[in-house]
Amino acid sequence: MTDNAVQQIKERLDIVEVISSYLKLEKTGINLRARCPFHQEKGPSFFVSPQRQMFKCFGCGESGSVFDFVMKIEGIEFVEALKILALKAGVELSDYKPQDQTERTKLLAILELATKFFETQLQQTSLCKKCQEYLLQRGLTQETIKNWRLGYSVSPTSGNWRALSDFLVGRGFKREEIVKAGLAVNSEKSPMPYDRFRGRIMFPIFDINSQVIGFGARKTDFIEGNKDEGPKYLNIPNTLLYDKSHILYGLHLAKMEIRKNDFCIVTEGYMDVILSHQAGFTNTVAASGTALTSFQLNLIKRYTNNLHTAFDRDTAGSSATARGIDLAQKENFDVKVILMPQGKDPADIISQSKDDWQKAISEAKDITTFYFEDAFSKFDSSSPQGKKQIANSLLPQIKKLTNSILVSHWVQKVSQALSVSADSITDELRKLPFQSTNENNQQPTNNPQPQILQEKNRQQLLEEKILSLTLKTPKLLDFMDQEDLDLFSSQFKIVLACFKKEAVCDITTIEKAVKSFDEDEEIKIILDNCFFQSENEQIEDPEQEIQVCLEGFRRVAWQDQLKKYGDKLKLAEQTGDLKKRQEIMDAINSLTKKRPA
Numbered sequence: 001m002t003d004n005a006v007q008q009i010k011e012r013l014d015i016v017e018v019i020s021s022y023l024k025l026e027k028t029g030i031n032l033r034a035r036c037p038f039h040q041e042k043g044p045s046f047f048v049s050p051q052r053q054m055f056k057c058f059g060c061g062e063s064g065s066v067f068d069f070v071m072k073i074e075g076i077e078f079v080e081a082l083k084i085l086a087l088k089a090g091v092e093l094s095d096y097k098p099q100d101q102t103e104r105t106k107l108l109a110i111l112e113l114a115t116k117f118f119e120t121q122l123q124q125t126s127l128c129k130k131c132q133e134y135l136l137q138r139g140l141t142q143e144t145i146k147n148w149r150l151g152y153s154v155s156p157t158s159g160n161w162r163a164l165s166d167f168l169v170g171r172g173f174k175r176e177e178i179v180k181a182g183l184a185v186n187s188e189k190s191p192m193p194y195d196r197f198r199g200r201i202m203f204p205i206f207d208i209n210s211q212v213i214g215f216g217a218r219k220t221d222f223i224e225g226n227k228d229e230g231p232k233y234l235n236i237p238n239t240l241l242y243d244k245s246h247i248l249y250g251l252h253l254a255k256m257e258i259r260k261n262d263f264c265i266v267t268e269g270y271m272d273v274i275l276s277h278q279a280g281f282t283n284t285v286a287a288s289g290t291a292l293t294s295f296q297l298n299l300i301k302r303y304t305n306n307l308h309t310a311f312d313r314d315t316a317g318s319s320a321t322a323r324g325i326d327l328a329q330k331e332n333f334d335v336k337v338i339l340m341p342q343g344k345d346p347a348d349i350i351s352q353s354k355d356d357w358q359k360a361i362s363e364a365k366d367i368t369t370f371y372f373e374d375a376f377s378k379f380d381s382s383s384p385q386g387k388k389q390i391a392n393s394l395l396p397q398i399k400k401l402t403n404s405i406l407v408s409h410w411v412q413k414v415s416q417a418l419s420v421s422a423d424s425i426t427d428e429l430r431k432l433p434f435q436s437t438n439e440n441n442q443q444p445t446n447n448p449q450p451q452i453l454q455e456k457n458r459q460q461l462l463e464e465k466i467l468s469l470t471l472k473t474p475k476l477l478d479f480m481d482q483e484d485l486d487l488f489s490s491q492f493k494i495v496l497a498c499f500k501k502e503a504v505c506d507i508t509t510i511e512k513a514v515k516s517f518d519e520d521e522e523i524k525i526i527l528d529n530c531f532f533q534s535e536n537e538q539i540e541d542p543e544q545e546i547q548v549c550l551e552g553f554r555r556v557a558w559q560d561q562l563k564k565y566g567d568k569l570k571l572a573e574q575t576g577d578l579k580k581r582q583e584i585m586d587a588i589n590s591l592t593k594k595r596p597a
């Protein structure tokens with residue numbers, strides 16, 4: 001049935017529609033193009049073909065169907081891509097029965113039910129009018145509470161330590177599954193696990209596809225009787241679904257806005273994100289209380305290379321934020337800091353004045369400027385001791401820059417501001433060790449940057465061009481004879497020979513011939529390339545075009561062959577193999593006679 005569903009989805013969904021919900025596509029000929037989301041590039045080399053319902057990047061080589069695209073851009077497995085696209089296409093995955101559920105989908109079901117349970121609790125105003133009041137007083141609207149699916153976990157003062165667990169058991173889940181989902185805790189004192197979250201405001205944590213995978217929970221000590229010794233915010237522990245080093249809170253709603261604005265605001269708390277979105281700063285996410293990890297940075301990198309972090313000036317030097325910034329710089333992000341008044345967070349500022357936050361964002365400073373001003377404000381730049389202190393605090397930051405023009409800029413700036421020579425700054429800089437910023441950070445597991453394809457030489461380019469022209473206008477094959485075919489590198493030769501043998505003459509015969517290469521990955525890649533080329537280019541006079549290309553190709557191939565003989569000749573002369581030498585000379589002579597026009 002999966003095959004059937006895949007087929008149905010492919011029939012109903014247009015790849016252009018799906019991809020344009022992620023990227024801004026522009027039309028070019030019969031195809032569309034964009035800047036590739038899978039590698040860094042300035043010009044657009046990512047193409048989508050509505051005709052063949054596939055995408056292809058000529059920069060990094062990524063290509064495939066709508067399924068491949070969604071898997072790659074969302075960083076998910078096939079089954080999950082299938083679910084997302086089935087939903088979009090309105091295709092029912094009918095035999096997806098609960099007993100087939102993997103542990104993962106079972107836990108997702110538990111968390112979804114728990115979210116609904118908490119939402120209902122919060123809306124029962126008799127029970128938690130105070131919580132609602134608290135949220136409204138912090139500046140949230142009812143609509144926002146609904147959008148972010150905030151909830152409330154029943155307080156144990158009501159005598160019930162298992163309100164959620166009992167509810168879930170009633171829905172057919174086992175207690176140990178609820179523990180696995182992170183929602184209940186085993187206890188030595190009691191034979192039965194009890195609810196982890198009690199008497200707290202619940203913030204569901206979503207994955208990139210808006211599925212709830214965890215919770216953060218704020219204590220409600222503002223309600224009389226809700227005593228709670230625990231931390232202000234209690235998070236679900238790492239589970240099969242939730243890994244705090246992998247999650248950016250709010251990314252499911254922020255991702256497209258980040259791409260559109262081409263920068264991402266990183267804050268620390270749930271409230272920061274929710275209030276930012278409510279106020280229209282929808283490109284905001286939060287790394288929940290940890291330093292940004294490589295994994296999280298790679299998630300952001302899919303959408304932008306520009307990071308704005310909200311920064312409390314006091315914690316600048318020491319904090320997790322600073323470690324995250326270090327790593328972001330190392331991964332070539334352009335980092336800016338949004339400065340906030342002492343002791344305030346974005347949520348405070350926004351709930352007082354949206355404009356103040358807008359202003360703070362627009363005045364964000366690039367990170368080195370921030371460290372520069374910070375050092376000069378802390379120490380006396382006129383005394384020798386102060387100069388040394390400034391250099392000590394600033395030079396390690398300059399050392400981190402990966403771009404040598406930037407390094408040179410800052411060396412000069414520091415030397416001028418301290419009235420010392422640039423050479424002395426460079427000397428001190430050289431003495432500093434390179435710092436590794438990888439501590440406490442896992443390497444990204446599923447997001448290696450694709451390799452940039454090697455540049456093609458002229459012969460390869462001409463081969464592609466000739467094949468592209470042939471795909472569009474098969475009768476151009478008549479311009480090539482066997483001697484020409486022998487000049488092509490092996491895969492092109494195989495394809496062109498097949499076209500000739502099958503006497504392809506139109507799109508149907510071409511497609512039939514192309515189908516015979518389904519098992520050959522390398523040839524398939526070549527054909528994909530050439531199909532795109534043929535679709536992208538409007539050629540007025542294909543016959544003239546192919547003749548020009550073939551002439552160029554013959555010359556290049558001829559020169560290439562001559563060069564190969566030259567190398568062989570050199571070798572024969574070095575080893576003193578006279579017989580061999582004569583053979584090669586003969587071959588060169590006959591080749592010279594065949595010099596193409």
Ligand SMILES: [Zn+2]
Nearest residue numbers: 036039057060
């Ligand atoms: Zn690419």
